Amino acid sequence: MITQERYRTTVKELLANGSIKMAIGYRLGSTPDRRRPLFIRTSEEADQLVLDSTCMTNLSGYLVTEGLLSDEKKVGIFLRPEGIRSINILAAEYQLNADQIVIFGFDSTGRDVRPLDGRNVGEFSKLLNEIKEHPLQIVKEPLHWRIEKMNAKERFDFWQEEFSRCIKCYACRQACPMCYCRRCIVDSNQPQWINTSSHTLGNFEWNIVRAFHLSGRCVQCGNCDRACPVNIPLRLINQRMANEVLDGFDHFAGLSPTQEPVLASFKKDDTETFIL
Amino acid sequence: MAKIGVFICHCGENIAAKVDCTKLAAAMGEHPGVAVSVEYKYFCSDPGQESVKKAIRDNNLTGIVIAACSPRMHEATFRKACAEAGLNPYLCEIANIREQCSWVHTDSDMATEKAMDITRSMVEKVKRNNILQPIEVPVTRRALVIGGGIAGLQAALDIANAGQEVVLVEREPSLGGHMAQLSETFPTLDCSQCIMTPRMVETAQHPKIRLLTYAEVESVDGYIGNFKVRIRMKSRYVDMSRCTGCGDCITKCPAKKISSEFDCGLGKRTAIYTPFAQSVPNMPVIDTASCIYFKNGKCKMCQKSCQLNAINFEMQDEFIDLEIGAIVVATGFQIQNTAVYGEYGYGKFPDVITGLQFERLASASGPTAGKILRPSDGKEPQNVVFIQCAGSRDPSKGVRYCSKICCMYTAKHAMLYAHKVHGGKTHIFYMDIRAAGKGYDEFTRRAIEEDEASYIRGRVSKVWQENGKLMVRGVDTLLGKPVTVVADMVVLATAMVPQSDAKEFAKNIGIAYDEYGFYNEAHLKLRPVESSTAGVFLAGACQSPKDIPDSISQASATASKVLALFSKEKLEREPVIAINNEATCAGCWGCVLACPYNAIEKKDIRDRSGRLIKQVAFVNPGLCQGCGTCVSFCRSNSLDLAGFTEKQIFAEVMGL
Ligand SMILES: Cc1cc2nc3c(=O)[nH]c(=O)nc-3n(C[C@H](O)[C@H](O)[C@H](O)COP(=O)(O)OP(=O)(O)OC[C@H]3O[C@@H](n4cnc5c(N)ncnc54)[C@H](O)[C@@H]3O)c2cc1C
Ligand code: SF4
Ligand code: SF4
Ligand code: SF4
Ligand code: SF4
Numbered sequence: 001m002i003t004q005e006r007y008r009t010t011v012k013e014l015l016a017n018g019s020i021k022m023a024i025g026y027r028l029g030s031t032p033d034r035r036r037p038l039f040i041r042t043s044e045e046a047d048q049l050v051l052d053s054t055c056m057t058n059l060s061g062y063l064v065t066e067g068l069l070s071d072e073k074k075v076g077i078f079l080r081p082e083g084i085r086s087i088n089i090l091a092a093e094y095q096l097n098a099d100q101i102v103i104f105g106f107d108s109t110g111r112d113v114r115p116l117d118g119r120n121v122g123e124f125s126k127l128l129n130e131i132k133e134h135p136l137q138i139v140k141e142p143l144h145w146r147i148e149k150m151n152a153k154e155r156f157d158f159w160q161e162e163f164s165r166c167i168k169c170y171a172c173r174q175a176c177p178m179c180y181c182r183r184c185i186v187d188s189n190q191p192q193w194i195n196t197s198s199h200t201l202g203n204f205e206w207n208i209v210r211a212f213h214l215s216g217r218c219v220q221c222g223n224c225d226r227a228c229p230v231n232i233p234l235r236l237i238n239q240r241m242a243n244e245v246l247d248g249f250d251h252f253a254g255l256s257p258t259q260e261p262v263l264a265s266f267k268k269d270d271t272e273t274f275i276l
Numbered sequence: 277m278a279k280i281g282v283f284i285c286h287c288g289e290n291i292a293a294k295v296d297c298t299k300l301a302a303a304m305g306e307h308p309g310v311a312v313s314v315e316y317k318y319f320c321s322d323p324g325q326e327s328v329k330k331a332i333r334d335n336n337l338t339g340i341v342i343a344a345c346s347p348r349m350h351e352a353t354f355r356k357a358c359a360e361a362g363l364n365p366y367l368c369e370i371a372n373i374r375e376q377c378s379w380v381h382t383d384s385d386m387a388t389e390k391a392m393d394i395t396r397s398m399v400e401k402v403k404r405n406n407i408l409q410p411i412e413v414p415v416t417r418r419a420l421v422i423g424g425g426i427a428g429l430q431a432a433l434d435i436a437n438a439g440q441e442v443v444l445v446e447r448e449p450s451l452g453g454h455m456a457q458l459s460e461t462f463p464t465l466d467c468s469q470c471i472m473t474p475r476m477v478e479t480a481q482h483p484k485i486r487l488l489t490y491a492e493v494e495s496v497d498g499y500i501g502n503f504k505v506r507i508r509m510k511s512r513y514v515d516m517s518r519c520t521g522c523g524d525c526i527t528k529c530p531a532k533k534i535s536s537e538f539d540c541g542l543g544k545r546t547a548i549y550t551p552f553a554q555s556v557p558n559m560p561v562i563d564t565a566s567c568i569y570f571k572n573g574k575c576k577m578c579q580k581s582c583q584l585n586a587i588n589f590e591m592q593d594e595f596i597d598l599e600i601g602a603i604v605v606a607t608g609f610q611i612q613n614t615a616v617y618g619e620y621g622y623g624k625f626p627d628v629i630t631g632l633q634f635e636r637l638a639s640a641s642g643p644t645a646g647k648i649l650r651p652s653d654g655k656e657p658q659n660v661v662f663i664q665c666a667g668s669r670d671p672s673k674g675v676r677y678c679s680k681i682c683c684m685y686t687a688k689h690a691m692l693y694a695h696k697v698h699g700g701k702t703h704i705f706y707m708d709i710r711a712a713g714k715g716y717d718e719f720t721r722r723a724i725e726e727d728e729a730s731y732i733r734g735r736v737s738k739v740w741q742e743n744g745k746l747m748v749r750g751v752d753t754l755l756g757k758p759v760t761v762v763a764d765m766v767v768l769a770t771a772m773v774p775q776s777d778a779k780e781f782a783k784n785i786g787i788a789y790d791e792y793g794f795y796n797e798a799h800l801k802l803r804p805v806e807s808s809t810a811g812v813f814l815a816g817a818c819q820s821p822k823d824i825p826d827s828i829s830q831a832s833a834t835a836s837k838v839l840a841l842f843s844k845e846k847l848e849r850e851p852v853i854a855i856n857n858e859a860t861c862a863g864c865w866g867c868v869l870a871c872p873y874n875a876i877e878k879k880d881i882r883d884r885s886g887r888l889i890k891q892v893a894f895v896n897p898g899l900c901q902g903c904g905t906c907v908s909f910c911r912s913n914s915l916d917l918a919g920f921t922e923k924q925i926f927a928e929v930m931g932l
Contacts, residue, residue: 181860181912183859183914184912193913264909
């Protein structure tokens with residue numbers, strides 16, 4: 001509660017003195033444990049701000065809305081550490097200018113919400129490096145360990161089973177802040193590489209392509225699997241890819257706004273020298 | 277409407293023996309869009325090509341598929357035929373039914389089926405091919421030769437003598453490479469220095485050659501005909517415009533006990549030094565690691581002794597940027613670190629030496645003035661054992677290949693020893709004697725018959741010291757029993773291995789290498805002097821172990837390639853380049869980073885009032901090499917490769 005009140009005051013101040021033109025946060029949703037995004041432009045709107053442990057959604061995707069940042073004015077945004085990482089990636093991929101983003105960082109343990117120190121993304125680098133060394137809660141998920149123990153065949157069957165439910169609604173893509181392409185490869189039909197019908201093969205193609213496009217970029221915010229109407233544990237696939245790039249290339253997505261995308265860059269001491 | 281011609285070649289018996297060409301032709305004739313489908317014994321022959329041209333004209337074909345050998349063989353041939361018949365050459369595709377089918381299968385029916393699949397998929401592709409025009413790029417007529425060993429010298433001289441400019445970069449203070457270290461050379465036994473030094477001088481004085489010694493290639497950008505090369509001139513601390521090479525500084529330098537690299541540790545040098553007396557250029561450098569001034573700030577004896585004020589302790593590395601049209605890589609080899617052979621006691625027993633050290637002992641300009649004296653006590657050895665393949669052909673030590681020169685130089689060493697130490701005895705342990713080459717077998721026979729080298733076929737298992745003698749234990753496989761030879765000196769024919777930085781260097785200039793670090797040629801048989809990168813050629817031992825005659829031939833071959841390139845003002849390039857769809861590009865710049873040729877730029881898209889709307893990727897057609905890296909990277913699928921568009925590839929795959 002204290003954190004929420006303080007942040008309401010901060011947002012009002014920054015809006016009033018013109019440091020930010022808008023703040024993106026959370027407000028009450030349709031059920032007690034749901035929150036929906038709030039776009040604060042006025043002091044009254046700031047009073048609707050809610051900040052508690054149920055504020056899960058990574059809001060950073062809203063920042064790349066066409067035109068939002070083109071006036072070069074600053075925008076504030078409420079972010080958990082994963083969200084801060086996605087700001088770094090979006091900056092590294094030139095989708096936004098990190099200096100335009102004012103971060104209201106927070107994190108929660110149990111029902112407690114606490115603020116994170118810093119406003120500019122650069123000020124969080126210590127925190128993010130710590131997270132790299134001590135990866136997040138996801139490793140505690142029992143399903144993650146169950147899958148890790150499976151052999152290739154079992155794993156394949158597991159995912160086939162899961163993907164068989166996919167209805168190709170693309171909610172995962174819409175929810176993911178990293179899926180900002182103007183045209184997604186699934187929507188490209190000249191030629192149609194990825195089958196759009198939701199049969200097993202098509203579903204596999206889609207989900208595998210998404211996993212590859214997010215390797216080295218996913219920050220484990222969980223937007224995708226919360227969005228999935230048929231509850232496919234999507235975050236786990238991306239977690240696996242994140243582990244691969246960490247082991248293979250010592251790449252932890254979103255450490256800094258100048259981090260080179262792992263799949264587009266190569267270092268001379270990379271384990272795989274396939275480019276040359 | 278597509279009107280495709282399919283031409284099925286028998287390649288004599290090469291294809292027809294496995295693939296039923298008549299059946300294949302009939303099946304293709306049925307395929308939608310195919311107007312002509314015929315077979316012939318040799319389509320690459322003159323009448324064969326004529327028949328293709330005639331078919332194109334008579335039927336107004338819109339594309340052709342030649343079902344034959346690999347496109348590497350005859351794509352160019354048939355594209356030319358196409359152009360002559362008035363059809364855009366990029367509307368010609370090759371279906372490889374030889375290397376990828378008849379040569380690798382035994383079952384005729386299945387091979388025929390597969391040939392149909394391959395040909396059909398190319399028909400589907402060619403239907404979607406577009407007319408393309410070759411790209412013209414200007415050629416900078418200046419060659420860069422990297423490495424001033426015999427290979428580099430030869431390449432530089434050949435190119436320069438044909439009137440073209442050459443920049444020769446050598447990282448050591450002097451030209452010469454390994455050949456300058458040799459005593460006499462097989463198979464003629466002429467003095468290495470006597471045939472080497474005149475070439476070094478000629479190179480240094482050549483008006484068309486710009487010589488940069490003590491220099492290294494920092495970076496290479498660009499592409500064939502238009503490389504941008506940055507050279508680092510390491511600071512010599514000696515001003516080359518003033519120094520006359522008088523050598524006063526060298527005599528005065530108090531740091532005299534530094535082990536000489538040129539003499540393989542058998543001699544000593546000073547901290548300010550030239551590698552050897554005949555160095556070109558004959559101007560010293562200061563080795564900062566050994567210089568007393570650089571170590572503790574006091575000395576400068578050399579500076580005081582120099583009448584011409586040539587010594588400058590403040591000198592810094594400098595960079596030179598060059599525009600280059602073609603590159604010859606002639607960076608040579610090094611000898612294997614013999615310490616990996618603990619059982620032979622190299623490094624432990626001073627009288628176990630390498631072949632290269634023996635060269636220094638036998639050289640008139642060497643540390644013993646050409647007398648064979650053993651390192652431990654300076655006495656003349658009466659019994660010398662040579663161990664061949666000490667490193668080569670030994671998978672356990674990581675070298676599976678034959679170093680090619682050791683059989684010959686060991687025979688040479690035995691001869692030189694016999695000529696210098698009368699009454700001395702030599703034993704040579706060997707696996708095989710490989711002496712293929714003009715005059716080579718005669719040479720090794722001479723060592724055996726005239727100079728009484730005693731060859732023992734077998735490997736040595738151990739060398740140890742006993743009562744001041746070296747004991748060499750091996751096996752004589754012809755007699756089938758172990759032997760022990762007592763020796764005063766043991767000479768190891770160490771393997772030739774790539775330079776220790778060969779792989780790093782290759783990555784720096786963008787060429788491919790094999791598992792050892794020798795540079796890969798574009799085709800082992802057909803293109804042995806081209807590297808995998810257009811405009812970069814390979815000469816000498818950097819490509820594989822070689823002797824002098826081979827290094828020189830290859831160097832002259834690279835020169836002819838360079839000159840052929842320089843014979844034109846413009847270069848025609850394949851129009852296979854990437855193109856970006858600006859409407860869908862997300863401007864993530866992943867492709868900009870991924871492109872190994874730095875061919876992608878950021879382009880501003882503005883509205884009519886000049887306001888910046890967005891930035892997108894733009895592929896510079898002059899720089900793009902068509903590698904496709906960006907295409908596979910782009911998540912939004914915005915990039916496509918002309919000649920291999922996604923549509924074409926997709927059709928090809930679906931045609932299978
Ligand atoms: C013990 C021994 C005896 C031999 N005896 C004979 C013989 O009798 N007859 C015979 O025909 N052959 C003989 N050879 C083989 C002969 O030495 C080689 O064939 C020849 O030296 C190969 O020449 P090269 O120019 O390719 O390489 P090198 O002689 O190795 O020259 C390479 C040059 O490139 C320079 N360089 C390397 N890397 C770089 C870089 N990154 N940038 C700039 N410069 C660089 C090096 O400093 C060097 O000067 C013998 C070899 C050995 C080891
Ligand atoms: S893939 Fe899912 S977990 Fe990863 S960044 Fe996107 S939405 Fe978040
Ligand atoms: S959100 Fe779930 S159902 Fe929808 S496309 Fe993604 S994986 Fe499939
Ligand atoms: S990778 Fe694709 S989307 Fe990204 S900048 Fe290049 S062309 Fe555009
Ligand atoms: S195809 Fe793409 S990655 Fe390759 S050289 Fe051209 S622009 Fe660069």
